[in-house]
Amino acid sequence: MTHSRDGVPAVEVNGLRKTYPGGVEAVKGIDFVVAPGEVFGLLGPNGAGKSTTIGMLTTTVIPSGGSARLAGFDVAEQPLLARGVSSVVFQDAVVDSSLTGRENLELHARLWGIAAADGRARIDDVSDALGVSELLERPVGSFSGGQRRRLEIARALVSRPRVLFLDEPTVGLDPRIRHELLDVVANLRGREQTTIVLTTHYLDEAERLCDRVAIIRLGEIVAMDSPRALLAGLGNEILELRVSGEAEHAIAELRERGVGGEDAFAIGARLTIPLHGCAPSEALSVLEEARIRVSEIATRTPTLDDVYLNRTGERLAAVA
Amino acid sequence: MATTATATAPLTLAPPETRVRPASALLTLARRRAMLTSRTPRQIAVPLLGPALLALILAPALKKATGGLHSHIDYTSFVGVGAVGLVIPLSCVFAGLSVLVDRHSGAQRELLAAPVGRAYLVLGNMLVAIVLSALQALVVVGLSALRGGSFHITGAGVAWFLAAALLFTVFMYGLAETVASRVHKEEDYVGATPVLAILPFFFAGALFPISAMPAALTTIAKLLPLTHALALMRYGFVDPSGRGLHDIWGMGNATTEAWLSLGVVALFAAALVTISVRVFARSAVA
Missing domain, CATH: 3.40.50.300 (P-loop containing nucleotide triphosphate hydrolases)
Known part of the structure; x- marks a missing residue:
């Protein structure tokens, strides 16, 4: 109202x-x-x-x-x-x-x-x-x-x-x-x-x-x-990964296999993947099959900073 | 991007808005300025110091050394009123400084967000400047009288003196507020003080009749509101024959000349009030 x-x-x-x-x-x-x-x-x-x-x-x-x-x-x-x-x-x-x-x-x-x-x-x-x-x-x-x-x-x-x-x-x-x-x-x-x-x-x-x-x-x-x-728009959990090689290629693989949605994005070598109900292991399997090496793995609940990052391509905490 | 809100908070509205009466707003703003001024004693004392010494020391000493004006006008009281022509500008310029202090301290933003017309922010300060200047002028005249100055106090004379002092104060405060609204730094404002408050004092016949100056300077003096204000104040308290007014207008009728000079000071006052309100309103908002 x-x-x-x-x-x-x-x-x-x-x-x-x-x-x-x-x-x-x-x-x-x-x-x-x-x-x-x-x-x-x-x-x-x-x-x-x-x-x-x-x-x-x-x-x-x-x-x-x-x-x-x-x-x-x-x-x-x-x-x-x-x-x-x-x-x-x-x-x-x-x-x-x-x-x-x-x-x-x-x-x-x-x-x-x-x-x-x-x-x-x-x-x-x-x-x-x-x-x-x-x-x-x-x-x-x-x-x-x-x-x-x-x-x-x-x-x-x-x-x-x-x-x-x-x-x-x-x-x-x-x-x-x-x-x-x-x-x-x-x-x-x-x-x-x-x-x-x-x-x-x-x-x-x-x-x-x-x-x-x-x-x-x-x-x-x-x-x-x-x-x-x-926050709900980003799912219940966010997977963050650092990959070697082309991050955009990794994002494309994840999307193709239905693990990452349109809201998944990459900044440099770091991927941010809202999971929307998928398990983190599913994403890791996709990347392993695509022979993309993963060096850092973390999961967490989404924050407004992720929303800001998702909409603007930068972290609020970094520019504030 | 208007969206539908998801408010869950109570929807009871606050009481209907109240309209602030202009007189109430003006008095509140004047009260604020008076409270701030009363807690800054230097704002009261410093402008008074020079004019007081002028009335106490310089005027009697010059009278003794030079024999005065060699006319029916007493020189001590002549300079006593002249000192009023210094204390009012100094007092107003100091008051104008508080506009910059308000701006820099941020207090002005709270006032700008208040439901009162922006003109009242200027006029509230002006009201206090008028009262303060009046008290300081009274002190200067009183000190001059203590040092032997001779003043002719009549009802009409007091009215001429007060009207001239009031309108000149309004003019001076308007000028000070205008400059304060235009400059960004206190240093710039302080730098303008001699030009605003002291320079006209030397041309306006504060220490000697304007007829004693070269013709070109006399012409300049006639254009200054301070010259008219001083002639009027002296007409009221010191010189009922209106010699200072004759020096300006060259007419025979002192009353007519007094009305003309009052009109000039009123015109300057009205112009500067208008300008100061407009400049403040424009400069205060982005």
Whole structure:
């Protein structure tokens, strides 16, 4: 279901494009629809166009073409209304460091038109939920990176946004803080009735948090579905082999014998073969019969990195 | 590539969106700027230092050394008002620096994502610059009075002084905001400070009547909003005969000349507010 009861998607993007001065095409006409309450991920390496997309949706980047709506409000034609139903946590720290945590939250509440009494109650509520209650009277400049990021998420939630944008929310954080923050974000969906659009280049983040993922590369969406569906497309198990000789010949042999499908591929001497129910031994038999020498053998469950590799020919972990 | 989602999350929508009232947005943004300024005391003290010394030390000393203006106008108070013509530009230029700080610290992005018109981001800062400049001008005039400056305080005079100071502050802040929106580095902005804040001070008759300069420079002075603002402020507090206004307009009626000068300063102020809002709105988004 991509629409709310009143028939309005939380986010609706049609042919959205951005070409920066100088001709750099950051986003090349993307389309997607996000349902109310959904957690939607934009997964891709740095420079893929994720932040530019978030910028256009939050009206801080002017689209070169196409359209986008937040809760039915066109970001180009009705920017104030679109901004009124959304909040964003930016990739970099975006706080007034000399103000206290509470002052930062209060300013957000006022700017988003929250009544004073409601704002105070809401600040107590979200700061409690995000674990920053004890920090509120301290200047933000004294916060650690993780504390600051929690405060920024709390601030974004103060206005009860229909759409919450999280632009690389865990980038730059140490692994422990990062996993704590993932717990926080994971808990938001049960607690807040908000739609989350998340950008990330971390595969585990996308798999863990998102109902659906759009894999974005060089400004284009190359795959979009739920993580489970994307992974299912690669079968339950992946066989990885290193072969001597022509890898493409090995792939052709496997396909001919029905062991490897169209999604099997080779990069250099390494073969990646989604098995789709076949046993690894069947693949090895085929290669042995074809007199292709195999030097390394490994099986594992597919990841989104395999999906990315399958669609783009490169590993996300290598380019992120 | 629109696809069908598989959302399982609750579908209850958040409460309907609220519209932010412009006055509320403006006051919130001004409150933010006031809080930030109050935690940066140097932003208040540094612009005040030079003009205060001008009023406290230079004006009385020059009066004693040179005998003043050799007219009915008291030189200490003449320079006291002239120092206001330095403190306002310095204060506004310092305030403009905070735009760059906002941009570089990232805080500007949160403001740009708020459901308020982008013009209010400029106007909120401007409101605080006006209040701060007014307080600093009051301190400078007060110090001048303490050093023996003679001021003629009347209701109409106060109105002329305030109107001129207000409009000139709006002009100066608009100029500072425009430059801050255009430059990328704080070093470039600081480099522009002498041109924006100090250079006009030497041409606008802050320390001497503009008629004392060569004719070509006098003509240039007449084009500067600071010249008109200073003549108006002196007309309000120091020189009810409007000698400074006569130097600009060469007419007989000081009130008419005052209205004309006020119109000039208002025109500059309106132009720079418009330009600063447009330049900010264009430069703030990609």
